[in-house]
Amino acid sequence: MKVLIIEDEKPSARRLKRMLEAIGVTAQTMLHSVEESIDWFNNNQHPDLIFLDIQLSDGLSFEIFEQVEVKSAIIFTTAYDEYALQAFKLNSIDYLLKPIDDQDLETAVTKYKARLPQKTNIALDFDDIKKLLVNPIDRVYKKRFSVKVGQHIKLVNIDDVECFYSENKGTYLYTTEGRNYLIDTSLEALEIELEPETFFRINRKFFININAIKDIISYTNSRLQIKLNHYKEAEVIVARERVRDFKDWLE
Numbered sequence: 001m002k003v004l005i006i007e008d009e010k011p012s013a014r015r016l017k018r019m020l021e022a023i024g025v026t027a028q029t030m031l032h033s034v035e036e037s038i039d040w041f042n043n044n045q046h047p048d049l050i051f052l053d054i055q056l057s058d059g060l061s062f063e064i065f066e067q068v069e070v071k072s073a074i075i076f077t078t079a080y081d082e083y084a085l086q087a088f089k090l091n092s093i094d095y096l097l098k099p100i101d102d103q104d105l106e107t108a109v110t111k112y113k114a115r116l117p118q119k120t121n122i123a124l125d126f127d128d129i130k131k132l133l134v135n136p137i138d139r140v141y142k143k144r145f146s147v148k149v150g151q152h153i154k155l156v157n158i159d160d161v162e163c164f165y166s167e168n169k170g171t172y173l174y175t176t177e178g179r180n181y182l183i184d185t186s187l188e189a190l191e192i193e194l195e196p197e198t199f200f201r202i203n204r205k206f207f208i209n210i211n212a213i214k215d216i217i218s219y220t221n222s223r224l225q226i227k228l229n230h231y232k233e234a235e236v237i238v239a240r241e242r243v244r245d246f247k248d249w250l251e
Contacts, residue, residue: 002047003027006037006064007077008057016051016077016100023106033057035241037064046071049112051096054078055188058204059241073115075108141195145173147181156181158198162212162231164190166205176212178230200249202226203239210250 003020005027007013013030020027028047031037034056041064050072052061076095094108145156161173166187174180185193190207199207208226215227224238224246238246 001025001049002045003049003051004047004072005030005051006032006056006061007051007053008032008055009053012053012098016105019100019102019105020051020109022102023109025109027051034059034061034063037061038067041068048072050074052076055191059201060191063241073112075112142193145181145183147173147183149181154181158195159211162209162228163236164194164199164207165234174231174233176230180233196249200246202242202246203237206236208236 003025005013005016007016007030010030010032013032017027017030029040029044031040035058037056050070052074054061054076055078074094077098077100078095079098094111096104096108141158143158145158145161147154147156156173156175160175160177162176163174164183164187165172165174170182171186171190172180173183187201187205187207190199191201194207198210200210201207208228212228212231213226214229217225217227219225219237222240222243224243226236226238228236
């Protein structure tokens with residue numbers, strides 16, 4: 001049985017590999033990003049089983065299958081909350097909630113092996129799953145963030161945020177007043193906390209507010225440069241692979 005692990009956190013990937021080895025399963029390959037995975041699938045025989053993390057360093061793992069026809073069974077590994085997991089239940093997909101439990105892992109592998117004689121694969125609609133995760137029915141999005149200012153706690157309304165960005169392993173929000181604040185979350189977590197019609201992740205480091213866009217300029221390598229109303233601390237560039245989705249989002 002050929003097994004592949006796609007997980008952006010290398011310690012987590014190594015831990016899962018060791019857990020699989022403990023139950024007699026060897027993962028021959030470990031990948032850590034959307035870009036790396038697409039390249040690998042285009043140049044290698046597809047495995048029998050993939051352990052797939054949802055959020056990778058350069059985007060949602062579903063983006064892999066927008067360019068590659070999946071030919072493998074999949075067990076998702078995810079830190080998404082129980083509410084978001086309706087996406088997996090509705091599509092009859094196996095998943096493991098992080099941190100992965102040894103018994104749950106063994107049960108999932110046993111379930112996969114039990115299906116082998118039938119040689120049946122689940123028809124996966126990744127677009128539907130992505131929509132359910134990013135924009136599930138009745139999801140309540142963040143309305144405000146609490147930030148620490150000295151010894152005080154300040155509330156920042158979401159409408160007052162121009163952008164979110166990562167820097168030096170921290171995540172910051174930048175306000176319409178020209179202030180930035182460190183927040184206790186990650187850009188990956190913001191993926192399902194921000195209202196998708198208002199905020200868009202243009203690259204690995206930035207979410208921007210559509211109402212904060214002052215200008216959009218053609219940039220090198222088929223990218224776009226964004227000028228925001230107040231944020232000027234660094235260049236704000238739409239990654240080439242995100243340009244098409246960004247233009248759709250604008251409309």
